[in-house]
Amino acid sequence: MPELPEVETVKRGLSAAMEGAHIKKLELRRGDLRFPFPEDFEGQVSGRTIIGLGRRAKYLLIDLDSGKTIISHLGMSGSFRIEAGSASGTPGDFHYERSKDERHDHAIFHLEGKDGPRRVIYNDPRRFGFMDIADRSELQNNPFLFALGPEPTGNELSAAYLAERFAGKAQPLKGALLDQKTIAGLGNIYVSEALWRAHLMPTRAAGTLVTKTGRPKEPLNLLVASIRDVIADAIKAGGSSLRDHIQTDGSLGYFQHAFSVYDREGHPCRTPGCGGTVSRIVQAGRSTFYCPVCQK
């Protein structure tokens, strides 16, 4: 679910409910997700005020007035939702019996905002997500954030930068682009989509896009533009569905209907005049979708 555009959409969806709100209490329903929650996590968060939300790659950042920042990763199945009011239903309430989904509510922020009490609930069936907390001034040294490469939408990502990273690499482009140390925020969907836009085969060795002298070959310029565009388009699509549905669930919004190759095995390629059929292969244990006709 959550690659960079989805986390950005979640951040925007949570902003109104969380920014400026007082955290009456953080309630943890279990001791761990993928990793144990930090030492005295509830104590460090309860009683604080949220001064802002941020994002780095696929990490949601929640800034507290204590100078600490909560670092939240949604894994494969994590989501946030907002509920009005201060407590769950009462016995006799139609909604009281905990639904199947609520069994996976692991962390609940009990908030007091300008418009009254509400809860922001983190749900994660597979528990591949995790949370950490660190001093804001030390964020760049956090073990989860430390080694991350540049954001795909910023100026730091350039053909020259990728040429440097790709030089001499036999690794397929698919794997090279999934590496968060090279570009932070791309996942399985958007790597397939970006390579399709750039007409590049996912199996092609990353090093073939670099000249002997370490300069970017022409397709690398197109790849950088494709990465930027696909991420920007997805954020825009998330944003538009956000306005309609106040989407905080990390779902793909309307963009999923715009996938060109992802999950479209056997369907016609959408490159004008191509006529190819989308194929699926497995690379490093994960599905890759591409058009064998127009991707080289």
Next chain:
DNA sequence: CCTTGAACCTGGGCGC
């Protein structure tokens, strides 16, 4: 260092 594969977890979909 490079690259792959298994592991972590639960749920949904499909074939039988």
Next chain:
DNA sequence: TGCGCCCAGGTTCAAG
């Protein structure tokens, strides 16, 4: 209806 199998948006660790 149930069972077994495969698949799923991510990351880390061990092993080749």
